[in-house]
Amino acid sequence: MTEFMTGVAGKDTVEISEILAKDYEGKTVRVNGAVHTIRDMGDVAFVILRKREGLLQCVFEDGKTKFDLKDLKEAATIEAEGVVQSEERAPNGFEVRLTEIKVLSEPAAPMPFAISKWKLPTSLETNLDNRAIALRNVRERAKFRIQEGVVRGFRDFLYEEGFTEIHTPKIGAKSAEGGANLFRLEYFHRPAVLQQSPQFYKQMMVGVFDRVFETAPVFRAEKHNTKRHLNEYTSLDFEMGYIDSFTDIMAMETGFLQYTMKLLEKDYAKELKILGITLPNVDKIPTVRFDEAKQKVAEKYNRQIRNPYDLEPEEEALIGQYFKEEYDADFVFVTHYPSKKRPFYAMEDPADTTYTLSFDLLFHGLEITTGGQRIHDYDMLLEKIEKRGMTTEGMEQYLAVFKYGMPPHGGLGIGLERLTMKIIGEDNVRETTLFPRDLSRLEP
């Protein structure tokens, strides 16, 4: 006889939110979870289950089940039955008084460190070396729920604003930003690279959908080994056509941040609480020209300007400090970066071509976004390529979209791990990367 699948099967187990949503007081429920920790008090023991929605306190009383507590190991997974009872000292305000325990799986060895501690008692190195285990810690995993909220906010906001999601290839013959810092591979006997950014593709797709976004990995073979750099990260990219000015892009990013902070408050309140996060102020974000920002910081903090065409990390930090002190601002858009520090496709400011119609967004003094208006005129683009002494070889398809007509457009890329790090208040981007890739780390 043929059987059919008809949709998600009903479960006989309940989740924490289901117990909280209905009146389960005094009722018997079935629950499952991993044994996070066992506190044996003699006659009674607290068995804390780790579930996806949080911790669940179960109470084991001698003689109330046929189960021998000695047979229950930490890190075992179980399915259990018990009676729900209010208990204000328990997580979520209730506990389950156990009547039955069934072990689903058992560990083969005791945990290498106490993941059930509130703060993980390890160095970051040990944490990363044992990443999949360390992430079972409640605070560690909460960071990645916040990260989920950020990506979700990005997508949902942009859907509402008429953007279309795209998926562009990560292996290519050539990359947008040119030769340096590319991972190289052989693609069926041809040289290939991993994309540093979806830049070329998202611009091409503006000619198709006007507004596009992508949330995907990018690869940078940079030899930096700092707290801010990763060699693979998740880039939140968008690109939009028919802009009146590059400020439209900054306005869109501000909208995204406002939407996302509201989403975090609404759907990720539990994780914000676990991590003790105060969300940044995104009601209004000041803007400042690159050259003015340098000037302001030099004056206020009595600092010499060494290179007028670049921002050093310490200068970025001071700009953040300046706008926090002067405007209580968590973010600041630094605009009009020098042309020589921007890629060939950046639109120069017609008022002064030394500068571009581009920006970085700093969050507490750290760059989390680079964006700007792009050149959309075919001849202007060719001229710029020639001026830079670059070749158009391998860029024929990219250039074709301008040859056959493109609207004025611009966009940006946001480093997901950096943005998450700053929201959480961490100071190392590896803290907010599930499995970081850096100069020394290729595993796990």
Added chain:
Amino acid sequence: MTEFMTGVAGKDTVEISEILAKDYEGKTVRVNGAVHTIRDMGDVAFVILRKREGLLQCVFEDGKTKFDLKDLKEAATIEAEGVVQSEERAPNGFEVRLTEIKVLSEPAAPMPFAISKWKLPTSLETNLDNRAIALRNVRERAKFRIQEGVVRGFRDFLYEEGFTEIHTPKIGAKSAEGGANLFRLEYFHRPAVLQQSPQFYKQMMVGVFDRVFETAPVFRAEKHNTKRHLNEYTSLDFEMGYIDSFTDIMAMETGFLQYTMKLLEKDYAKELKILGITLPNVDKIPTVRFDEAKQKVAEKYNRQIRNPYDLEPEEEALIGQYFKEEYDADFVFVTHYPSKKRPFYAMEDPADTTYTLSFDLLFHGLEITTGGQRIHDYDMLLEKIEKRGMTTEGMEQYLAVFKYGMPPHGGLGIGLERLTMKIIGEDNVRETTLFPRDLSRLEP
């Protein structure tokens, strides 16, 4: 004076959906778009604008604007002003009678082929060689709106079911499925590979969040050059813990398909119509054992079983045909694949270890999903690795999650481009890939 960004700026242009939502009849509006085509009828000309929401018919009448129609090129982008007027023969039932035209940008050359034709007048090869231009065709781009709907359905459904989204690294020291078919690269003087699947990582993350999903690129250096194969594609992956049986995974996938077809009907009706799509039936999806399916097909279509442990593509097609004919089913789950054709981590059927608790989902006879229950017991996993003559070297971190306890779990991977192709009724997966990567194609 410091300026502030306060959110998305109001626009003085309107979109098609805004005009349709309100009563704009007789009112003057500003619109923008790309000139898709110009039909000059003498005194009057129809200027069709391509906008992200569809085509907009504008009417140019001599003397009504200061603009000379000769100055307007196809593929230019414009901003225009005009009066809205009902016109049932126009797309969306209205047109805009132009009073002002401002050219925003101009192409440098005429289009290489007529993208404004209903069906693109090119071969697939020419289409792919000029991909970014070809995608401006209204039918071509509609395919990728459908694709967006599929990914969106996947994520939104899984969020509702308590899954957490993850981002796992694509560069690694080792891959889940072993040595063959891997793209290799040098990672700071160390050998590395591109991940064929997030398999190891999503299993590791089940120990953290119980239920996880990822939508990301995977890379397969397979030397196939068929209509079904890509060397880089977008994989929709999920993995769930605390399953009672591997049928829970098939039930979850059925739920995803049901959710997604409803979403497409609701939010992508325009694209379904453009492409003439009849959505498949997903109310109930039959299941059949691998060995039974082979038998049924051999009997009904008078076909010899050549290899009892593998399904040939023609056999898959016939299984699809069989269940269409017998049950009017568009999908069928083929279950209990032979152990020798499944990876080491597949859970064997305790009733007969020649087979596994795994499945493929066929859509009109094409495999679009592989999934199943995984081994969660540390010792069983070690035994299986030994039995296969594999080494545990480089798998320490993966194995650690089982050593320190894992719930019964399983999951699946869905090929996004294949699923989209089958929904649309195309027969080449390149048709539903923005920029395909295959044996010969590394650009654009």
